Amino acid sequence: MVTETLRLYPEPPILIRRALESDVLPRANNLDNSVQEPVKVIKGTDFFLSCWNIHRSPALWEDPEVFDPERWRKPTPKHLVDAYNAGRSGEGDQRHWKGYTPDLSTLYPNELHADYAYVPFGAGPRKCLGDQFALMESVVMLAVVFRRFEFELTGKHDPLSAVDSDIGTPLPPPRTKWTRRVPHPVLIGHAASLTPY
Numbered sequence: 213m214v215t216e217t218l219r220l221y222p223e224p225p226i227l228i229r230r231a232l233e234s235d236v237l238p239r240a241n242n243l244d245n246s247v248q249e250p251v252k253v254i255k256g257t258d259f260f261l262s263c264w265n266i267h268r269s270p271a272l273w274e275d276p277e278v279f280d281p282e283r284w285r286k287p288t289p290k291h292l293v294d295a296y297n298a299g300r301s302g303e304g305d306q307r308h309w310k311g312y313t314p315d316l317s318t319l320y321p322n323e324l325h326a327d328y329a330y331v332p333f334g335a336g337p338r339k340c341l342g343d344q345f346a347l348m349e350s351v352v353m354l355a356v357v358f359r360r361f362e363f364e365l366t367g368k369h370d371p372l373s374a375v376d377s378d379i380g381t382p383l384p385p386p387r388t389k390w391t392r393r394v395p396h397p398v399l400i401g402h403a404a405s406l407t408p409y
């Protein structure tokens with residue numbers, strides 16, 4: 213659930229890098245089947261890498277706009293992997309995209325399992341230091357909150373709604389109504405009979 217949420221709503225929605233050396237980005241296939249020729253990068257160039265777009269690319273994900281936590285149990289369909297690699301078979305571009313492979317030996321899927329199609333915590337030597345902690349903390353926090361509250365959507369959810377924040381958060385404003393499952397301990401005076409969580 214948390215993994216799928218971070219796919220559709222990565223926070224931050226972009227990663228930033230600076231080229232320490234000049235380089236050439238490999239050939240890539242566009243969604244309309246046209247080919248993006250290799251791009252020369254000049255030393256010192258700053259990059260914005262859009263996790264938002266990578267996570268919602270139909271070239272990498274089946275039904276990318278659908279919130280489907282079950283997708284993490286299945287590998288990327290072969291037709292997507294084949295189509296992606298077919299467009300990248302140009303000269304000098306040897307790397308084969310593997311797609312997502314579920315790895316049940318780890319607690320949460322990460323960027324390596326998806327061969328960099330899933331990067332909510334970044335990738336490489338500067339990736340997030342606290343990813344495993346953050347995921348475990350999220351699950352514990354959600355368990356605590358849902359034990360105490362029920363919630364319901366109060367408006368239409370539009371996964372494509374505009375980004376509207378100074379800090380670039382992709383989350384739309386909350387449209388949920390929260391109701392306590394148990395009465396507030398102070399208001400009913402039975403604090404001792406309620407669990408601390």
Ligand code: HEM
Nearest residue numbers: 223224227228332333334335338339340341342343345346
């Ligand atoms: C859901 C929660 C979190 C998300 C989505 C997140 C995401 C990120 C992202 C995208 C980066 C940049 C990675 C890159 O550029 O490749 C980052 C960096 C970092 N994060 Fe997190 N983070 C989360 C929670 C945490 C927590 C709980 C900690 C500490 C306990 C933490 C510590 C750091 C540190 C130290 C860096 C900088 C690493 C470096 O530059 O070498 N993060 N995080």
